Amino acid sequence: MGKPSFSDFVSIRDLTKKQMSEVLERAEGMIPYASGEKRTRALEGRILGTLFYEPSTRTRLSFESAMLRLGGAVMGFSTPMGTSIEKGENLSDTIRVTESYADILVIRHPLEGAARLAADMSSKPVVNAGDGAGQHPTQTILDLFTMLQAKETLEGLNVVILGDLKFGRTVHSLSEALALFGANLTFVAPPSLEMPREVIADIESKGVKPHYSSSLGDAVREADILYVTRIQKERFADAAEYAKVAGTYRIDSRLLSQGKSTLSVMHPLPRISEISPDVDSTPHSLYFRQAANGIPVRMAILSMLLGVDP
Amino acid sequence: MKELKVQPIRNGTVIDHIEPGAALSVLKILGVNGENVKGTVSVAMHVRSKKDEWKDIVKIEDRELYSNEVNRIALISPHATINIIRDYNVAEKKSVKLPEVVRGIVRCANPNCVTNSNEPVETSFLVVRERPLTLKCHFCDRVQSNVEKYII
Numbered sequence: 001m002g003k004p005s006f007s008d009f010v011s012i013r014d015l016t017k018k019q020m021s022e023v024l025e026r027a028e029g030m031i032p033y034a035s036g037e038k039r040t041r042a043l044e045g046r047i048l049g050t051l052f053y054e055p056s057t058r059t060r061l062s063f064e065s066a067m068l069r070l071g072g073a074v075m076g077f078s079t080p081m082g083t084s085i086e087k088g089e090n091l092s093d094t095i096r097v098t099e100s101y102a103d104i105l106v107i108r109h110p111l112e113g114a115a116r117l118a119a120d121m122s123s124k125p126v127v128n129a130g131d132g133a134g135q136h137p138t139q140t141i142l143d144l145f146t147m148l149q150a151k152e153t154l155e156g157l158n159v160v161i162l163g164d165l166k167f168g169r170t171v172h173s174l175s176e177a178l179a180l181f182g183a184n185l186t187f188v189a190p191p192s193l194e195m196p197r198e199v200i201a202d203i204e205s206k207g208v209k210p211h212y213s214s215s216l217g218d219a220v221r222e223a224d225i226l227y228v229t230r231i232q233k234e235r236f237a238d239a240a241e242y243a244k245v246a247g248t249y250r251i252d253s254r255l256l257s258q259g260k261s262t263l264s265v266m267h268p269l270p271r272i273s274e275i276s277p278d279v280d281s282t283p284h285s286l287y288f289r290q291a292a293n294g295i296p297v298r299m300a301i302l303s304m305l306l307g308v309d310p
Numbered sequence: 311m312k313e314l315k316v317q318p319i320r321n322g323t324v325i326d327h328i329e330p331g332a333a334l335s336v337l338k339i340l341g342v343n344g345e346n347v348k349g350t351v352s353v354a355m356h357v358r359s360k361k362d363e364w365k366d367i368v369k370i371e372d373r374e375l376y377s378n379e380v381n382r383i384a385l386i387s388p389h390a391t392i393n394i395i396r397d398y399n400v401a402e403k404k405s406v407k408l409p410e411v412v413r414g415i416v417r418c419a420n421p422n423c424v425t426n427s428n429e430p431v432e433t434s435f436l437v438v439r440e441r442p443l444t445l446k447c448h449f450c451d452r453v454q455s456n457v458e459k460y461i462i
Contacts, residue, residue, distance in 0.1 A: 011451070090429050113424040113449025117431055132422050134450055198453055 008119040009127040009301055012137040012173040017180050020141065023300050027145050030296035030303075033069055033310055040310040042303060043072030049102030050076030051094065051118075052129070053085070053109045058269065059129050059139075062294035063106050063302075070299055070310065075102065095121045104305055107131075125305040133169050139268060140173040142297040144181070146290040147225055150264050154181035160219045162188045162249060163229030163274070165195040170268050171229055172199045179206040186211040188219050190245045193235065216249060220259040225286075226251070228267045228274050252276035256284050266290050316352045322371040324393040325383065330356055332387045333366035339382045339415075339461050340375070348372045377404070382415050384408040385443060386458050410437055412445060417460045420452040433462075 006019060015023075032038040048067040052060050055078070064074045076098075077083050085094060091114060099105060099122040107118050108129040115128030115135070130136040144154065151157055159178055165171050165187055175185055176199065185203065187195050187210055195210075203210055213219040220226055228251055236242040251274060256263060264286040267275060271287070279285050303310060328336055333353050337343075342351060349371025359365045374394050383390050384406035394402035414432040418425050425433045425447070435445035444455045454460065 013451070090427075091424070092429050092431065109424075110422075111424040111427055112420060112422050112452070113418075113447065116449045117424050117429060131424075132450075 007305070008125055009137055009305060010115045010119050011128065011135045012140045012177050013135075015137075020144065020177065020180070023141055023297070023304065024145050024148060026300035026304060027141070027293075027297045030299040030310065034066070034295040034299055036069070040069075041071035042308045042310045043067065043070035043306060046072040046104070046306060046308075047102045048072055048074045048076075048302065049098050049105045050074060050078070051098065051105060051107045051109075052076065052078045053080050053107075053114075054130070055079060056108055056129065058291060058294065059108065059136075060106075062291075063127075063129065063298050066295050066298035066302055069295065070303055070308075072103075072302075076106075091117060092121055099124045104302060127301060127305070130169060133167055135173055136169050137173060138294075138298055138301060139170050140177050141301070142290065142293045143170070143174050143227070143266065143268070144177055145297050146266060146286060146293050147264075149289075149293070150286055151224055154178065154183050157183045157224050158186070158222050159183050159225045159227060160186045160188060160213075160223040161227045161229075162216065162219075164193045164231045164235060165189040165229075166193045167232070167235060168229045171227075172196070174227070175199060175210075176202050176206070179203040179208040179210075182208070184208070184211070186213055186219050186223070188213050188216055188249075190231065190249070193231065216255065217258055220255060220263065223259055223263055226256075226259070226263060226265045228265060228271075230267075230270070230272060230274060246273060249274065250276060251279060253278050253282060253284075256282070316354050316367060316369060318398060319349075319352075319369050319371045319395055320398055322349055322369065322373055322395055323375045324395060325368040325370075325375075326365070326391045326393065327359065327387075328366035328368060328383075328390045329387045330364040330366055333368050335386050335458055335461075336366075336368055336383055336390070339386065340370075340379055342370060375404075380404055380406050381409055382461070385412065385415060385461065388440065388443075408437060408440060408443075411435065411448075412437060415462060416445060416457055417462050418447045418450060418452055419454040419456070419460055420447065420450050423447060423450040423452060425449055 067074050095118045104125045106127045106129050109131050112132040112134035114131045119126040233242050265284050267287040352369040354367040390406050392404040393400045412435045434448035438444045438446045443457050446453045
């Protein structure tokens with residue numbers, strides 16, 4: 001494989017449908033390497049720099065695992081504590097310095113646009129692992145990958161997206177990507193946490209007219225995928241209001257029995273109480289497989305950006 | 311003979327065909343505040359144009375605008391014209407042109423955008439719509455239309 005048609009992985013909006021399909025296809029081929037069944041030293045001698053300005057368990061560990069599975073090495077920080085950032089160094093300087101230490105950088109930062117700034121600054125590829133309430137494009141790809149794996153196609157797939165659709169960073173780019181692939185979208189959100197107008201406009205511009213439902217029971221009836229996100233306590237004025245909303249959107253086996261037998265439940269995790277543990281052992285549960293898919297998808301992205309085949 | 315409401319100037323800049331009501335904003339984005347100019351600044355608001363439409367006019371004596379200043383005006387008054395006057399004659403005529411990408415003139419409306427932190431970076435926006443002027447931040451993707459409020 002030659003160089004990919006993109007040099008950074010900052011926003012899902014930078015990618016065409018074709019480019020996303022290329023990543024998804026490549027991720028499929030990474031599965032035996034991700035599970036350890038096959039081995040590769042494809043990225044031997046290459047270094048991944050992980051710049052995590054915000055805590056993250058899953059994303060950081062899966063990037064590290066992906067790099068190690070490809071035979072590469074990893075260095076970086078998982079919190080700005082103890083680094084020169086704590087002394088007041090700005091992101092631009094940190095990027096200029098660390099890009100000379102690594103071959104590719106992964107960044108998570110609390111400010112929106114931080115990954116774009118890093119990508120503009122750096123001559124090495126930059127992967128966005130979440131920037132504030134902005135984008136988290138590798139999560140979007142792994143969500144698409146998980147849906148494809150479970151349902152074989154995205155076109156015409158009935159996807160219900162539930163939870164905090166206003167501030168949830170994963171749901172915006174996921175909805176836009178699903179629209180690009182022709183999925184049918186239904187949004188279920190508490191009032192005040194509804195999907196922003198900008199995102200809806202983008203989805204509609206791709207020829208998809210999303211549905212809105214206030215009843216979870218109605219929404220799950222025809223659903224193929226129920227994508228659940230966390231509703232954060234801090235978005236509510238008082239604890240009682242939060243408890244009421246959180247209770248309304250709890251997913252359990254009883255609710256799922258109203259849907260298709262093939263209905264799959266996804267969640268970017270960590271979950272708090274949105275999904276009852278009694279769903280875990282049912283065939284509806286797809287969220288742990290979804291988390292595991294972080295490895296092949298991130299392996300695909302890292303190897304693509306470095307222009308190396310496994 | 312038609313009476314001239316504002317006297318001709320000998321040297322300087324005349325900004326004509328400003329959107330009615332926008333003259334003071336034009337002065338604001340040029341940073342003209344009455345203390346930092348050498349000559350007289352005249353502002354005429356709600357003047358009837360030859361085409362019988364309303365407009366504002368600003369005349370700044372003894373100062374010629376640079377092209378980056380001219381582009382700033384495009385953000386709030388896309389049809390304004392700039393006349394550079396030398397010895398009572400129009401030496402240069404410039405029309406303002408809205409660039410495709412607006413750099414360094416506007417602040418991002420998103421308080422959590424990286425450009426509103428201590429990073430040494432120039433703001434950059436894609437013009438997504440001209441009327442009403444709508445910009446999209448290159449960094450955080452925030453779309454904003456109330457641009458005048460965010461001029462640096």
